[in-house]
Amino acid sequence: MIKAHVHVTLKAGILDPQGRAIRxxxxxxxxxxxxxxxxxxxxxxxxxxxxxxxxxAQLKAMCDTLLANPIIEEYHYELERPPEPISGQGS
Amino acid sequence: MIKAHVHVTLKAGILDPQGRAIRxxxxxxxxxxxxxxxxxxxxxxxxxxxxxxxxxAQLKAMCDTLLANPIIEEYHYELERPPEPISGQGS
Structure with missing residues (x-):
C-alpha cells in the first residue's frame, strides 16, 4: 500500500474569502x-x-479530474515510500 | 515576516464523511x-x-483557540525561516 499526501491550494491571485474571514x-x-x-x-x-x-499516475489523474479545480486551484502531492520488502540477495 | 504552514486533520478514529464521499x-x-x-x-x-x-507561541495559541477543534482535530505546523539579513562582519 502506498500513502499519498495531497495539497490543493488556490492559485496565487485568486481571492480567498475563507482565508480572509479567518484572518x-x-x-x-x-x-x-x-x-x-x-x-x-x-x-x-x-x-x-x-x-x-x-x-x-493515478494520483495525477485523480487531482486533474476530481480533487482540484484546475481553473482556480493548483495541487502537489508526495508519495510515502512503502516499507522495503525483506529480500535476500545471493552473491 | 514569518510564514507558517498549518495542517489541521481529524484525529484517528473520528469519522470523516467528506473523505468517504471523495473515496x-x-x-x-x-x-x-x-x-x-x-x-x-x-x-x-x-x-x-x-x-x-x-x-x-502565537501559532500555538491560534490553533488552540480558533483554527482547530481540539475535541476532534489535531494540528501541526512548520515555520518557514525568514531569509537571513544581509550583514557585514568585521574581524
Missing amino acids: RSLENQGFTLVNNVRVGKFLEIELQEQDPAQAD | RSLENQGFTLVNNVRVGKFLEIELQEQDPAQAD
Missing part, C-alpha cells in the same frame, strides 16, 4: 500580527498499489 | 484502488513577526 477572526481575538491567511485542502489517500510509478 | 466519487470514476481518504485543512499564514519563538 478577521484572528484579529478580533487579538492576533493582530497576522498579515494574510490562505486556506487549502489537505488529503491523505491510501492506495492499494505497490508500484510508485503507477500510484503517481 | 466513493473516485471509485465511481474508476479509481478502484483507493483504500481510504482523509480530508483536512491546510493553512498558509503570514505573520508580521521576526522572532521565531514569538511566532511559534
Whole structure:
C-alpha cells in the first residue's frame, strides 16, 4: 500500500474569502500580527498499489479530474515510500 | 515576516464523511484502488513577526483557540525561516 499526501491550494491571485474571514477572526481575538491567511485542502489517500510509478499516475489523474479545480486551484502531492520488502540477495 | 504552514486533520478514529464521499466519487470514476481518504485543512499564514519563538507561541495559541477543534482535530505546523539579513562582519 502506498500513502499519498495531497495539497490543493488556490492559485496565487485568486481571492480567498475563507482565508480572509479567518484572518478577521484572528484579529478580533487579538492576533493582530497576522498579515494574510490562505486556506487549502489537505488529503491523505491510501492506495492499494505497490508500484510508485503507477500510484503517481493515478494520483495525477485523480487531482486533474476530481480533487482540484484546475481553473482556480493548483495541487502537489508526495508519495510515502512503502516499507522495503525483506529480500535476500545471493552473491 | 514569518510564514507558517498549518495542517489541521481529524484525529484517528473520528469519522470523516467528506473523505468517504471523495473515496466513493473516485471509485465511481474508476479509481478502484483507493483504500481510504482523509480530508483536512491546510493553512498558509503570514505573520508580521521576526522572532521565531514569538511566532511559534502565537501559532500555538491560534490553533488552540480558533483554527482547530481540539475535541476532534489535531494540528501541526512548520515555520518557514525568514531569509537571513544581509550583514557585514568585521574581524
